[in-house]
Amino acid sequence: MKIKHILFFLITFLFTACSIKPLEPVQFETVNKEISFIKDIKPILDNRCVSCHSCYNSPCQLKLSSFEGIERGGSKADIYANRLRADNPTRLFIDATSEKEWREKGFFSVVDFLEDSNESIMMQYLFQKQTNPLNIGEYSPETDKLSCVKNKDELAKYFDENPHKGMPYGFPALKKEEYNLLMTWLKQGAIDDTKKDEITNFEKKQIKKFEEFLNNKNIKHQVTSRYIYEHLFLAHISFDEKSGNFFELIRSTTPTNQEPKIIATRFPYDKVEEPFYYRFKKIESTIVHKTHMVYKLDDKKLERYNELFIKAIWDQKPYLPPYDSKISANALRTFEQIPASSRYQFLLDDIHYIIMTFIRGPVCKGQIALNVIQDHFWVMFMDPKYDLSLQDKYFLHNNIPNLSIPNEYGEDPSLYKTFKALDNYELAKKYHKNRGSIYNQHYPNGLNIDAIWKGNKKEQNDSILTIYRHFDSASVHKGALGDIPKTLWVIDFPLLERIYYSLVAGFDIFGNTAHQLLVRTHMDRLRIEGESNFLEFLPKDSRINYFNSWYIGWLAQYLTVYTPSNNNVNIKYETKDFKKEFVNKVLNYTNNKRDSINFIEDDYKRSEIKEFYNTKQEIEESFKTLTLPNSSELIKHFNGEKSNVAFIKIELNSGQNLVYSMVVNRWHNNVALLFDEKSRLDPTKDRINFVEGFIGSYPNLFMVVKQNDLDEFFNLLQNYNSSEDDKKILKYAINRANPNFWEVFDWFDKEFKKYDFLEYGLFDLNRYLSQAINE
Secondary structure, eight states: OHHHHHHHHHHHHHHHHHHSOOOOOOOOOOOOSOOOIIIIIHHHHHHHTTTTSSSTTSGGGOOOSSHHHHHHOBOSOOTTSOOSSOOOOOOBTTTBOSHHHHHHTTOBOSSSBOTTOSOBHHHHHHHHHHHSOOOOEEOOTTTSOOOOOOSHHHHHHHHHHOTTOOSSTTSOOOOHHHHHHHHHHHHTTOOOOOOTTOOOHHHHHHHHHHHHHHTOOSHHHHHHHHHHHHHHTTOEEESOTTTOOOEEEEEESSOTTSOOOBOOOSSTTSOOSSOOEEEEEEOOSOOBGGGOOEEEOOHHHHHHHIIIIISSOOSSOOOOOOOOHHHHTOHHHHTTTSOHHHHHHHHHHTHHHHHHHHHSSTTSOOHHHHTTSOSEEEEEEBOTTTOHHHHOHHHHHHHGGGSOOGGGGOSSOOHHHHHHHHTOOHHHHHHHHHHHHHHHHHOTTOBOGGGBOOOSOTTTOOSSEEEEEETTEEEEEESOOSSSOSEEEEEOHHHHHHHHIIIIITOOTTSOHHHHHHHHHHHHHHHHHHHHHHHTTSOGGGHHHHHHHHSOSHHHHHHOOOOOOOOOBOOOOOSSOHHHHHHHHHHHHHTOOOOTTTOOOTTOOOOOOOSOOOSHHHHHHHHHHHTSOOOOHHHHHHHHTTOOEEEEEEEOTTSOEEEEEEEEEOOBSOOOOSSOGGGGBOGGGOEEEEEESOOOSOOSEEEEEEGGGHHHHHHHHHHOOHHHHHHHHTTTEEOTTOTTHHHHHHHHHHHHHHHOTTTOOBOOOTTSOOEEOOO
8 A cells, every 4th residue: 555655656746747847948139239237237127126136135135236246146045034043144245255155155146047058047037027927916025935946947847836927026027128138138148347436536535534534543533433333334425415426334454545345244343353444335236225324424524523532532541442242232331431422412413314224224124123113103312411321421331231232142142141131121120210310310300391302403303203114114204204103202322322233233134033032122121211211201190101001911011111210300281181292392392393294283173075176285185184093994904915105196287296105004002022913903093194205115005196086086095995996996006017017116216316316215116015906
C-alpha cells in the first residue's frame, strides 16, 4: 500500500513539473537610436516603477530609484521577518559598493541575461504584463508572497501560477513606446551614463564652509560635529533650493576635495577605528516622499551653530566622549558637557524636521511600531525658559540614570536583557516623581500657558505639529490640523532627545525581534510621558479621568503606568471641559489658526448638501459637515482595507482645479497593546478630516470629481451604501485597473511638485486600494 502511494506522488510530481508552461521568448520593437539611461530610461522608471521600488518595503528589496539599485538587483531575504539574531544590513550605497559585493550578500541580477537565454528577469516581467495586461483580483505588494524569482525555472513556475502579475504589478501596463524603449535598453546590456556629483559652484562653496566647520580639530568643534552628525545623518540637506540637489552628511575615509567614501556603521554613534572626515555626499537616487526629510544649510545656520555651540560657555571642560554603545546610545549622557539649552534650541530650530525623523525614519513601514500612537494628535513643546532640565543644571544630571533607553542593548539584545528592560518601570516612576517634585518647587502655583513654546517665527507655524497615523505609516504637519484631538503631547528636552535616539539614531531595522520589541514598548512609556506633560496643564483632579478615557480596558490600564503629580496649574478655567478650554487658550496664545474645515466651533450648524456649488467656500462648507461623526459605510469600508488617505481632485468649470486629502482617523479604545489592534477599534467614533493639499506619502485612492457632480459625490460620502453605491463610487474613484490610472497619477505627482517643490518626492503606491476592478 505504501509503495502505491509513493508511486502516485512521484507520478503526480513529475506530471506537475512537466506541465509548467515554459517561458515565451520576449517580443518588442527595437528602438533604433542611442539610448541614454538618464534621459530616456530613468524617467520611465521614476514615473512607473519607483513608486513601489524605492525603500526596504520594495518587493524583493529591488530598488529602481538609481542605477546602483538596478545593478544590485533583488533578494529573497525578508527585512521585516521576525528573527532571533540580528541580520547583516543591506543598505544601498552603504553596506556594499560593487555588484560583486552584492552577489556575495545574496542579491541576484534582474538585468543580466538568464542562463541559456538572451533575456533577463526584468525583460520577462515587462513582457508578461504586455501579454496579460488585465489586472485581476487583489494586489498588495508589501503583503503578497512574491516569489522573488532568480532563475528561469522559478520565473516559469511563477508566471504559470500568476499570469496576470507582470510589471507594473497590479497597475496598467507601460505604453508601447515606453515598453519598447526600456526593453531595447535592457537588450543592449543596460548601460549607465549617469554623471555623478553634478553640483553648482555655490553648493561647492557652501559645502566647503560646513566641512571646514565640522572637521575643525578643536575639541569643542569635534564634540559639536558629532552631535550635529548624529541628528542629521538621515537628512536630505539643501544648500540651494533652486538646484534641486540634496546631500547627505556622512563619515568618510577621504577629506574635502576628494570623492566622499562612506564608512558603513550600523548606528551613527558607532565607533570608527580609522581617521574619518565629515563630508557631504550628493544623493543620486530619485527623491521619494516617504524618506524625504529636508534640512536647509546656509550662512545663517552656520552662524547659528557657532552661537549655540562654539561661542556658548560650557559647564564642563570639553572632552571627547566615548563610543561605548552603553553610553553613546543615550545622548543625554554622551553630550552632557554641551549646555542643555544649546542642544534643545538646536532641536527646536528645526523641530518639524526632528519630529519628521520619528515618522519617516529608517523603517519605511511598521504597523507594530506605529500602533503605539493615536491616529490623530497634536504635539506641543515646553518653552526653554520653563523647561527645568535646562534651567536647573543639577536636575538633568541627577536624573540621567533614570532616563536610560533600551537601545543601549544594541541591535541584538538577549532574552534576559529584553525581559529585564520590559519589567523595569521603577526608573520611569522615579523620574516622574523627581520631575513633579522639582516643578512644584520652582512653580508652586503651577505652570501657566506661558510654559508652552510659541515657535520660531509666525510664518513657520511650528509651535504645534499635527501627527496623522495611516495604519503602518504616519505623517507630520505644521499647525493644528483637524478638530480637537483625543490626546495631546507636550514634549520637553529630555523626552525629545530620548524619542529621537530610540526611534531614529538607535533603531535598527535589521535588528532582532527583541530589539524591535524593546523599542516598541519603550515608546509606550515615552508616549505616556508626553501625555502626562500635557495633563500637567489641566486641573489636578481631572488628570486621571482624562488619562483613563484614553486607555479603555482592564489590560490596557494594567499595562500603562501613569504617575500623575499633585502639582497645581496656574491657568484659570471657567468650564468643566478643561481639555477643550486649554486647546482654545493655547491656540490663541501661540497664534495658531483653527482649521477652517475640520475644527468644529460651539455654534457650528450642520449645512445641507447643495444641488450645485459655485465657490470654494461652499465646497469646504460641505466638507466641514462631512467631518462630523457619522456612521457612513464608506468610512467602514475604507478602514476595512487598511486605508485611510484619498487624494481628491475637483475639476472646476473655470478650468482650475482644487486638491484635498481625505483622511480617516480611526478611533482606538487604547493603543497600549501590540497585537489584535482590530479588536480595539470603534468605527462609530471614526472621523474624517479634509485638508487642502497633500497628506501623507501613501495615497490609498485617487478621486476625480467634476464641479457639476459634487452633490452626488458628497451624498455618496455621507450616505454610502455598499450594496447600492459601488458602481456610483467607481465614477469618481480611480481603480488600480482603470486604463487612465497613470494619467491621473502623473497629474497628482506634477501638482504636488508645484505645490511644494522643496518637499516634493514621489508618492508610494504599495498601499493603493488592492482590489482591481475591470469596468
